[in-house]
Amino acid sequence: MTATLYDVPGPRAKRRTLMFSLVALVIVGIVLALVVVRLAAQGQFSADKWGPLVNPAHPLFSLVWSRLGQGLINTLIAAGLTLVLALAIGTLLAVTRITSAPWYRWLVVSVIEVLRGLPVVVSIYFAARVLPELGIDLPALWYLVIGLTAYNSVVIAEIIRAGVSAIPKGQSEAAYSVGMTRGQVLRMILLPQAFRIMLPALISQLVVIVKDTSLAFIIVGYEEFVRTANQIIQAFVNQGTPNPIQVYTVVAVVFIAINYGLGKFAEFTERRLSRAKKTAAPPAAADALDPVESTQT
Amino acid sequence: MGVLVDQFPLFLNGFLGTVRICLFAAIGSLVFGTLIAAFRVSPLPPLRWLGSAWVTGFRNCPLAVVLFGFAFGLPEVGIGAPFEVFGIIGLTAYTSAFVCEAVRAGINSVATGQAEAARAVGLTFQQTLGNVVLPQALRSVVPPLGSVIIAMIKNSAIVGAFGVGGELFSVEGTLTAQGYPALVSLTGVALGYLVLTIPAGVLLGVVERRVAVKR
Numbered sequence: 001m002t003a004t005l006y007d008v009p010g011p012r013a014k015r016r017t018l019m020f021s022l023v024a025l026v027i028v029g030i031v032l033a034l035v036v037v038r039l040a041a042q043g044q045f046s047a048d049k050w051g052p053l054v055n056p057a058h059p060l061f062s063l064v065w066s067r068l069g070q071g072l073i074n075t076l077i078a079a080g081l082t083l084v085l086a087l088a089i090g091t092l093l094a095v096t097r098i099t100s101a102p103w104y105r106w107l108v109v110s111v112i113e114v115l116r117g118l119p120v121v122v123s124i125y126f127a128a129r130v131l132p133e134l135g136i137d138l139p140a141l142w143y144l145v146i147g148l149t150a151y152n153s154v155v156i157a158e159i160i161r162a163g164v165s166a167i168p169k170g171q172s173e174a175a176y177s178v179g180m181t182r183g184q185v186l187r188m189i190l191l192p193q194a195f196r197i198m199l200p201a202l203i204s205q206l207v208v209i210v211k212d213t214s215l216a217f218i219i220v221g222y223e224e225f226v227r228t229a230n231q232i233i234q235a236f237v238n239q240g241t242p243n244p245i246q247v248y249t250v251v252a253v254v255f256i257a258i259n260y261g262l263g264k265f266a267e268f269t270e271r272r273l274s275r276a277k278k279t280a281a282p283p284a285a286a287d288a289l290d291p292v293e294s295t296q297t
Numbered sequence: 298m299g300v301l302v303d304q305f306p307l308f309l310n311g312f313l314g315t316v317r318i319c320l321f322a323a324i325g326s327l328v329f330g331t332l333i334a335a336f337r338v339s340p341l342p343p344l345r346w347l348g349s350a351w352v353t354g355f356r357n358c359p360l361a362v363v364l365f366g367f368a369f370g371l372p373e374v375g376i377g378a379p380f381e382v383f384g385i386i387g388l389t390a391y392t393s394a395f396v397c398e399a400v401r402a403g404i405n406s407v408a409t410g411q412a413e414a415a416r417a418v419g420l421t422f423q424q425t426l427g428n429v430v431l432p433q434a435l436r437s438v439v440p441p442l443g444s445v446i447i448a449m450i451k452n453s454a455i456v457g458a459f460g461v462g463g464e465l466f467s468v469e470g471t472l473t474a475q476g477y478p479a480l481v482s483l484t485g486v487a488l489g490y491l492v493l494t495i496p497a498g499v500l501l502g503v504v505e506r507r508v509a510v511k512r
Contacts, residue, residue: 009340017340017341020341021341021342021343024341024343024344025343028343028344028347038374039374042373042374042375044373044374113495113498114491114495116494116498117451117490117491117494117495117498118451118487118490118491118494119451119452119453119454119455119466119490120451121454121455121458121466122454122466122483122486122487122490125458125469125479125483126479126483126487129469129473129479129480129483130479130480130483133478133479133480134480207357211357211358211359211360212359213359214359214360214361214362215359215361215455215458217361217365217458218458226359226361226362226365230365233369242373244365244366244369244370244373245366245370245373245374248362248365248366248369248370249366251362252354252358252362252363252366255357255358255359255362256353256354256357256358258357259356259357259358260353260357263356263357
């Protein structure tokens with residue numbers, strides 16, 4: 001924690017901190033004020049631009065929000081489908097990688113590495129452009145879900161594998177010694193504990209999935225939140241009251257609220273898990289992965 | 298697949314464009330992210346608030362929204378620039394939040410006794426941070442920072458998806474306009490990214506083992 005960096009302040013340090021805090025506050029305030037003045041000078045606070053988004057009495061308010069609401073629902077549908085599929089395929093991949101014989105393990109590993117190294121936007125575009133070329137026509141939702149699943153299932157596979165390898169060896173040794181088969185050990189001993197240890201990381205991955213659904217803006221036909229927002233902006237531009245700043249601000253606030261909530265939930269689960277040490281303590285490998293402060297962007 | 302050979306100059310040009318965008322964004326986000334991390338551990342509450350707000354905002358908002366916001370919002374207030382510059386600014390702002398969290402986690406991983414000992418011999422906050430904590434934190438920060446940068450390379454494709462020309466992802470659009478099938482051109486684009494990300498991942502693994510601190 002930050003407290004390691006400095007002692008409990010004495011009276012002089014307290015005065016100094018207060019003084020510098022005030023200076024910092026003033027500087028931050030001035031910068032913010034400059035931004036606000038600039039925005040105001042360009043008429044960015046006008047009722048024309050904000051009204052449709054924040055004023056229920058505005059004639060376009062209900063239309064705009066019913067579109068945005070539908071977009072948000074579509075975003076959540078895509079994220080939910082991706083999560084379910086990615087969990088199923090990811091678990092399968094992790095099990096395959098763990099149990100595979102060396103002579104074909106390289107194949108599993110290279111599939112995982114290739115899918116992990118590709119930008120998600122390329123995976124989505126691949127699904128949306130190449131599948132129709134091969135004669136596979138699906139609703140646009142599925143191109144998005146397939147592209148997202150391709151990436152997230154390998155990430156989840158790696159999370160689960162890290163979880164399995166973090167379980168103390170004694171667990172599987174004990175299971176083998178009472179006569180369980182390899183499949184039973186994995187299914188009944190290792191995977192349940194791996195899911196438990198890695199639950200915070202899995203929830204954090206959901207944040208990534210929700211954010212990545214916005215990449216549907218590149219494929220035509222699936223109107224999730226961001227694509228809907230773009231269409232609304234276009235409509236307002238045509239109408240002569242361009243409001244991209246206002247619409248994107250609202251979109252950003254909604255995303256931040258959802259993902260901040262998910263992030264807090266992940267932290268909460270992590271605290272709960274580390275408090276209830278029913279199995280082993282979350283071991284070193286799990287710590288190294290640092291589930292909540294995920295570096296997955 | 299002959300297209301990949303015929304159109305190699307186009308792919309190479311796009312590849313170099315991606316490398317250029319990534320270099321600018323990497324330098325920018327490393328510097329800026331470290332600064333925000335310093336804000337977040339500073340004893341001054343206003344700076345801590347600013348740092349937290351920045352990180353919470355950019356970490357939880359999709360990069361696409363950040364880029365759209367910069368690219369279409371800034372011109373509204375009279376700030377014009379080429380699309381590529383907006384792309385780099387957006388990518389830098391977004392990545393800096395992740396850099397900040399990686400650096401902060403590194404600072405927190407340094408044992409309390411280290412900072413306490415530094416203060417006991419009378420070092421100031423700046424000296425404690427600069428001479429004792431950060432040099433140790435940097436070692437445990439390298440692996441997560443590497444993952445952040447690799448993720449940033451992949452995210453640069455989103456900048457290309459906006460139609461910033463001269464970048465790897467946009468090569469696909471150019472070739473499609475010439476009537477090439479997407480399977481071929483996208484495979485080329487995918488290979489281009491894998492050439493960057495897979496070696497980077499391997500390199501990171503090596504560095505990770507080198508700098509691993511035994512505690």
